[in-house]
Amino acid sequence: MSEYLIEARNLVRTFGTRKARVTAVDDVSFGIREGEVVCLVGESGCGKTTTGKMITSLLKPTTGQVLYQGRPVWRPDGRKADDFKTYRLGVQIIHQDPYASLNPSHTIYKILSTPLLHHKLVASPAEAMTRVVELLNTVGLGPVEDFLTKYPHQLSGGQRQRVSVARALTVNPRCIVADEAVSMVDVSIRVGLLNILSDLKRTLGVTYLFITHDLAVAKFFAWEGRIAVMYVVSIVEFASTPQLINSALHPYSKALLAAVPEADPELTRHKQRLQLRSQDIPSLLALPSGCRFHPRCPFFEPGLCDVQRPELTLLEDNHYVACHVAARQAGVAGA
C-alpha cells in the first residue's frame, strides 16, 4: 500500500494548438496522505485549478501520472485504468465557480439526488430523499424543506457554495479537491463553511486538496496539514503549514507572506516587506530560463539562477524548496 491516498507524479499539462502551445503546469509532484489536508496556494493563473482538475481526472495530464491508493489512474496507452470508477467516485471536486457548476434548470433536490440514483448509492427514491435531507443538514442548509424545491439562482453565493459541497459528498468521497471553495463567500459566513469542511475531515476522515489564493484561509484550514506554494506552472515550496507560515525559505513565498495585508492595523503597518526586482508576472508564452522567479527575485545570482532550473529539494524535515540560494544556505548542494 502506498503512503499516499492520492499522488501527483511529474504532472505536465499544455494547452493550445501545435503552433501556439502554452504549458500551464510543469512537473508537479506531491502526495496527500489519508485524512490529510494539503493546500495549494499561489497567484492567479499559476496552475492551481489545472492541477486540481488533473487530480480529479477532469483534465488528462499531457504527461505524468495520478495515483489513487497507489495505483495509476491512466494506463500507458492513455486509456482509463480498470478500476477507474472507484477512483472517480473516491475523488470529488468542488468547483471554483459555484454559479457555473450547478445546473440552473434543476432543483436542489434533483441536483443532489441524481448522482445518488445514477450510481445506485440508494435503493429507492424514498431513500434518496432521506439521504438528500441528511446532506443538506450536514452542510447547514436549513430548514431543509425550504431548499429542496429551490433553484440555484434563488440561493445566495454562500448557500450555493454549500450545495456544491453537498453534491461532492453525495458519492461518499474519500478525497475532496476544493477549488477556492470559500473565496466567493462573505467573511461573515466563510468561517462557518470552513468549519463544515473541517468537520467532514474529523467525522468522515475526508482527505483534502484545498486550493486557495488566500494565505490566511490556507493557514486556518490546513494548520495541521501542509501547504504547497505554486509560482507560474510549478511548486516552489512544500512544507508543513506552521513551517511555511513562520519560516518560509523560498524567496517567492517570503515575498507573498511579507506583502499580504493583515486584518490587524498595527501588525500590517509594521510588517517587514521584501522588495522584488520586478512587478511583472511572466507570460506563459515566454517563461524565464532557469528558475522562473529569477527576473523578480531579490536574491538572484547571475549565471546560476537564470541558467539552471532548481528542483524541489528536501532542505529540512518535511520542507521542500526549489531554490539554489536557499539550498546553499541550508548546506544542501545540487538543488
Add this chain to the structure above:
Amino acid sequence: METVTTLGPTSPPLSVRDLWVEYRAERGLVKAVRGVSFDLASEESLALIGESGCGKTTLGVALIRLLVKTARIRQGEVIYRRDGRAVDVLGLNPRELRRFRWRECAMVFQSALNAFNPVLRIWDQIHDTAQAHGMVSRDEVRRRAMQLLEQVQLDPRRVIDAYSHELSGGMRQRVLLAMSLLLNPQVLILDEPTTALDILTQRTIIDLLRRLKADVGFSMIFISHDLSTAAELADRVATMYAGTIVEIGPVNDIFYRPAHPYTLGLIRAVPTVTGEFEELRSIPGAPPDLIDPPEGCKFHPRCPYATPQCRTEEPVLQPYYGETHAVACFNVARVQQDTGDLGARFSQSLGDSIL
C-alpha cells in the same frame, strides 16, 4: 444651486446627513441605504466595510449621484466644501453635477477593471474623459496624463498607447487611479480597489494609494469587504450593516476595541497570516432581506447579545469612546467585556513591531 457660505478652516470636505436610498424592485422597495450620516475630514481615509449587499456601493454612488434609474434618494443631505464654498450636492442640476463629478469628487467603480473599451487605446479613453470634462487642450491633457501615469508607477510611454487587454489587472487598476486624478478632485471614492488582484499586485496598489494620498492630498472613501485592506489603509473605519452605519471610529478603536457585535463578529471571523493558529468564530445566520428587514435592530436575529429591546427598537449611532468613536447598540457594555482578547492582540502587535 451652489450656496456660498463662510466656513472655518476645519470644515470637512464632505458631510452626509440622514441619507436614504431605495431601489424599486419586483418584490418591493429595497432599502439599500438607511439614514447614513458621517463627515469626511480633509486628507482623511475612511473605509466602509460590511458584507455583500449591505449598501456600500449604493452609498458611494449616491454621493456622486450616479444611481441607476430605479433608485431614488428618498431624503437626506450631502454637503461638499472646497475653498470656503459649500455645495448642496443633492440640489445640483445636471450641468453642475457633471462638473462636480471628476473635478470635485471622483469614483473608481467596482469591477471597473473590465470596463475599459477594448477597441480604444488608453490614451483615447483618457482623452475622451478629459474632453467630456472641459479639458480641451490635447497637449495639456497628454502632458497631465503622462505625469499621472508616472505617478502611479507605470511606464507612461508603454502604457499610454496600449489597449487595456495588453495590461495586467494591477496595471489597469493603476490606469483607473490615474484617470480619476485627472481633474484634481478633492474627494476620491474607491469601490473595492484591490479585490480582484493578486497579493503582490494588491500590495503595490495599497502602497501606491498611501503615497498618492500623502503627495496629492485628497480625501478618500474606500469601500471594501476585505478587513485587511481597511486595517492597512484607513484612518477611520465605518461598519455598515443592512444599509446603515452601525459603528464608526479610528482604525485602531475598531479593530482592537470594537463595540458593535457585528464588527466584533467580523474581526473574529478573519484570520491573520502571521502568528500562531487562532480559533475563528462565524457569525450565525444570513444577511437580512432589505425589502422586508426585521423590526428593531437589523442585526438582532444574528446577535448573541440581543435583548427584547433589540427586537422592537432600532438603536442609533451614539458616541461611545471619546468623541470619535460611535456605535449603534444597546448592549455596548456587554460587548466590551468580550473584546479583551483583541486588546491583547493589539499590545502583542505593538510588542512585535518594537522588537
